[in-house]
Amino acid sequence: MQYASVVGLVRTLLIILLVYFGIKILARLFMPFFLKFVAKKAEARFGGQFSQYQQQQRNQQKTTKEGEVIIDKIPNTKASNKDVGEYVDFEEID
Template sequence: MIQEASVMGLLKTVLIILLVYFGFKILARLFAPLLLRFVAKKAEQKFGQQFGGFQNQTNQRQQQKHKEGETVIDKMPNQNRSSNSKVGEYVDYEEID
């Protein structure tokens, strides 16, 4: 027995595909921000576990060393800057036309 495709069957199929597509778009707009927020929160927790111990130790050390309002210079400038006398001598010149 051979079945033939009818116009109504084709229209029903196209209508079902369009309803599923647009339904998915609407649901994605509703739930995408919630899903992204959940994923970002999980990633933040994961990074916090990996790097949290290091950050907490560093912050505690800095707070213990320095008082509030105190100015701290981490790197002192190099004091022994000497000019090299072997570079050459300065020669004054004139432009010739």
């Protein structure tokens, strides 16, 4: 059976602190490069989506004639529910 020693405890704490501060220093050094990489990837993805949207708009303009109206979506019209009851107007009493 082994027992914990003070030297082993201090050694473990020093290793944990060195790893923590090492990661902290490396993060400060490499984080700007990582953020630039992520920003470039996001810019490329959004730029691709924007160009696809522009392409779709151009294709729609070519297929429609001047003055023609196109409805993309029919709005949902909800009928009022008659089972709810009637509306009662009220007045505040002072």
